[in-house]
Amino acid sequence: MKGFVHPGREDLRIDSVLEALANPIRLRIVKRLAGGEELTCSTTLPDVSPSTASHHWRVLREGGVLWARREGRIILHTLRREDLDARFPGLLDSVLAALDDSGSLTPALP
Amino acid sequence: MKGFVHPGREDLRIDSVLEALANPIRLRIVKRLAGGEELTCSTTLPDVSPSTASHHWRVLREGGVLWARREGRIILHTLRREDLDARFPGLLDSVLAALDDSGSLTPALP
DNA sequence: TGGTTGGTTCACGTATAGTCGAACCATGAA
DNA sequence: TTCATGGTTCGACTATACGTGAACCAACCA
Secondary structure (H helix, E strand, O other), rough: OOOOOOOOOHHHOOHHHHHOOOOHHHHHHHHHHHHHEEEEEHHHOOOOOOOHHHHHHHHHHHHHOOOEEEEEEEEEEEEEEEHHHHOOOOOOHHHHHHHOHHHHOOOOOO | OOOOOOOOHHHHHHHOOOOOOHHHHHHHHHHHHHHOEEHHHHOOOOOOOOOHHHHHHHHHOOOEEEEEEEEOOEEEEEHHHHHHHHHHOOHHHHHHHHHHOOOHHOOOOO
C-alpha cells in the first residue's frame, strides 16, 4: 500500500468512467469534489462503514475519476477534472448539472 | 405485455441513465441508435441469446434511454435524444463522442 | 386453423457489486 | 517505543446483474 494506482489520462475508458459514476454514493462524492474541496475518506461518508467507503473511493480512483494522495495520516482526494474534460468533453459537466437539479442524491452531510 | 413502459421525460434520473449506459453491450446499442437507425432486437445483437438481448433492451427502455414501439411483428427502437438532451444537456453527446474515439466498443456487426 | 417469426417472460445458475466487521498497515504524536 | 488515528485489505454474506434455454405470447401468413 505504498502510493496509489491511477490510470493515465490516455488510459481512461468511457465504460469504466460510466461504471464508476453509476452509483448514488459515488455520485455524492463526485458532487462534493466538484465544489473544489479536497476530501478525506471518512469525513465524506459518515453513514457507511470505513471499508465500504474505501471501496467506493477505490472504484472512483481506479476508474480515473479522482486523484488520491497521502498527506500525513490522511488521504486527500481531488477530481480529475482536466483529464476527464480532455478525454470526454462535456461528460462531467452534464453529470454535475444533473446532480445540481435533483436534490435526491444530496442528503444532509457535514 | 401490451405496449411498453417508458418513464416520462421528467421522471428520467441521472443515476438510472448512467446505470443503463454503464455496460459495453448497451453502449454498442446506443451507438448504433445514434446513427439514426431504428433498430430491432435480434438484428442488433446477433452474438447474444434473444433473452439476453431482451434484457439489455429493457434496461435501456426502463432507464429512459430509448423508445420502443411495435410495428407489426417486430419492435423498433429509437434513441430518446430530445428527452435526454433536455434533461441532461451534453451527456449523450459526450458519451457518443467517446464511443467514436475508441473503437473498442464497436466490434464488427451487421 | 395452424405454422412461422420476432420478442418476452420465467426459472435457474453464475458472476460481480455492495456491505460489514475484524485485522492489519502507515503515519505522527506522546 | 508505544499509542491513537485514518485507511486499507481480507473474508464472509447478501443482493443484484448477467446470461441462458424453455415456454410462452403477439402478429402475420398460408
